[in-house]
Amino acid sequence: xxxxxxxxxxxxxxxxxxxxxxxxxxxxxxxxxxxxxxxxxxxxxxxxxxxxxxxxxxxxxxxxxxxxxxxxxxxxxxxxxxxxxxxxxxxxxxxxxxxxxxxxxxxxxxxxxxxxxxxxxxxxxxxxxxxxxxxxxxxxxxxxxxxxxxxxxxxxxxxxxxxxxxxxxxxxxxxxxxxxxxxxxxxxxxxxxxxxxxxxxxxxxxxxxxxxxxxxxxxxxxxxxxxxxxxxxxxxxxxxxxxxxxxxxxxxxxxxxxxxxxxxxxxxxxxxxxxxxxxxxxxxxxxxxxxxxxxxxxxxxxxxxx
Numbered sequence: 001x002x003x004x005x006x007x008x009x010x011x012x013x014x015x016x017x018x019x020x021x022x023x024x025x026x027x028x029x030x031x032x033x034x035x036x037x038x039x040x041x042x043x044x045x046x047x048x049x050x051x052x053x054x055x056x057x058x059x060x061x062x063x064x065x066x067x068x069x070x071x072x073x074x075x076x077x078x079x080x081x082x083x084x085x086x087x088x089x090x091x092x093x094x095x096x097x098x099x100x101x102x103x104x105x106x107x108x109x110x111x112x113x114x115x116x117x118x119x120x121x122x123x124x125x126x127x128x129x130x131x132x133x134x135x136x137x138x139x140x141x142x143x144x145x146x147x148x149x150x151x152x153x154x155x156x157x158x159x160x161x162x163x164x165x166x167x168x169x170x171x172x173x174x175x176x177x178x179x180x181x182x183x184x185x186x187x188x189x190x191x192x193x194x195x196x197x198x199x200x201x202x203x204x205x206x207x208x209x210x211x212x213x214x215x216x217x218x219x220x221x222x223x224x225x226x227x228x229x230x231x232x233x234x235x236x237x238x239x240x241x242x243x244x245x246x247x248x249x250x251x252x253x254x255x256x257x258x259x260x261x262x263x264x265x266x267x268x269x270x271x272x273x274x275x276x277x278x279x280x281x282x283x284x285x286x287x288x289x290x291x292x293x294x295x296x297x298x299x300x301x302x303x304x305x306x
Contacts, residue, residue: 080138087145094152101159174267177221177249177301181287182274185210188284191297197281206295207250207288212274214255214283220271221249221287221302226263235286236278239271249298250288253280 188209196203220241227248228240235252239259242248255275265271276283289298 077138080142084142084145087149091145091149091152094149094156098152098156098159101156105159174223175243175245176247177243177289177298179219179221179267180210180302181219181221181249181251182210182212182216182285183219185212185216185285187211191295191299198279207252207286208298210274210285210287212283212285214273214275216274216285217270218251218254218272218274218285220265220267220269221289221298223267224249224265226259226261226265226271229257229260229263232278234279236280237272237275238278241265241271246292248290250286250290252286252288253278253284255283 188211189205191205191208193202194205195201218239222241222243224241224243226239227242228238228250230238232238232252235250237254237257238250238252239254239257240248240250251272253274253276254272255277256273257271258273259265259271274283274285280286287298289296289301
């Protein structure tokens with residue numbers, strides 16, 4: 001591209017050659033200049049908008065932009081608060097479940113729930129720190145809630161396993177004959193060698209005789225299944241309860257039976273009444289415990305807790 005300059009001040013015409021590169025540079029310069037002027041004008045308008053009272057439209061536009069930005073910020077904060085509130089609600093439900101679970105565990109372990117003050121915050125305190133305090137950021141608070149939620153979930157799972165173990169242990173105890181079969185009755189005869197009341201000979205007594213009047217309730221020393229409930233030539237009216245693990249309890253010389261074979265019996269249930277049926281010199285209960293078919297001293301079970 002050639003540009004010819006003609007002027008009365010010039011002795012002759014002057015020619016300027018402009019190539020493609022020069023044209024591109026000039027166009028770029030024009031564009032940059034336009035953008036720079038537009039940016040500077042926009043900055044000045046926003047910077048001094050509050051002082052330009054004669055430009056109400058500009059003030060309105062700036063106010064709308066600020067309000068939109070504030071609304072966006074408030075919406076972001078509200079969304080985060082709603083998420084944290086939901087987390088706190090879940091934690092409250094988890095803590096309520098843990099309190100209930102803790103009370104059940106205390107009962108299973110033999111403690112009183114009031115000894116642990118479930119549902120009340122633990123005592124905390126301490127002297128003021130020399131390190132200056134600072135507020136949590138929104139991100140830090142969310143992280144703390146997330147970690148606490150995870151710890152509560154972990155504790156709940158652990159306590160659930162512990163409850164299962166304690167429940168199983170409690171069930172096993174209820175299947176061991178530890179309860180007195182006659183309440184308030186003393187011993188007439190202990191387990192072991194004694195003089196036979198009929199023959200006068202030295203004989204081995206395979207149970208314990210409990211004193212009791214006619215019709216006194218005979219209670220199951222532990223839970224189990226009735227495997228024998230009828231008259232026996234030597235034991236009279238007799239009940240046998242299988243407690244599992246090859247452990248059986250025997251109740252003899254009853255005047256009346258209240259169970260039948262196959263019945264499932266709970267610990268402490270009335271199964272018969274004291275009498276003197278069978279080979280007996282008087283009214284009493286003959287109580288035996290047999291392990292793997294062999295008579296063992298019932299006292300070793302009756303002295304156990306539970």
